[in-house]
Amino acid sequence: MSIKSVAHINLRGTARQALNFYHAVFGGRVTLATHGQAGMTDDPAAADLIIWGQVVADNGFCVMAFDVPAAMPWDQGQNAYYVSVRGDSAEEIAGYWAGLAEGATVIAPLAASSWSPLYGMLKDQFGVVWVLDVANQG
Structure with missing residues (x-):
């Protein structure tokens, strides 16, 4: 049995841009799913936000990201993670x-x-x- 630890970045409205940027830097495959596609919002303004996304490259790089909806508290903090x-x-x-x-x-x-x-x-x-x-x- 094995496990894999992956950084999961919570953002406010920029997850799509961030994942596309990381894809441009590291290559691999980018996968995006929106709050609307998952049926997780009735708010049209939140429908295109990312509920789950990741970049996975053949060299082992993997990062995930999520857009925290406006209805949920979010604070990026200072030095919260690297x-x-x-x-x-x-x-x-x-x-x-x-x-x-x-x-x-x-x-x-x-x-x-x-x-x-x-x-x-x-x-x-x-x-x-x-x-x-x-x-x-x-």
Whole structure:
């Protein structure tokens, strides 16, 4: 038996844009289901919001996202979570960094660190904090 842990990001009205952006960065397949398709709303303004969405790539990357409806409380918080992407190749991580950096705020520039050959942290245009690094082979 095995399990897989996947980051599930809760957003307010930007899940579709975020998942399409992550798909552009990481590739793979994007799947989207709306509140309306699931019959989970009578509010026409909420019908196109994402009730469940994900990006799954062949390299193992997976992230899920959800639009929290206006009727539900939501607070993004400060440092509530990070999404971590760790790879074996500096070139691969640098490529993901370049994609995620579009419209982002860099928290820690992508560079060598004492614990990783390459490490960086940024807050993307959707307010999600990403930690990218290369696995230490030592």
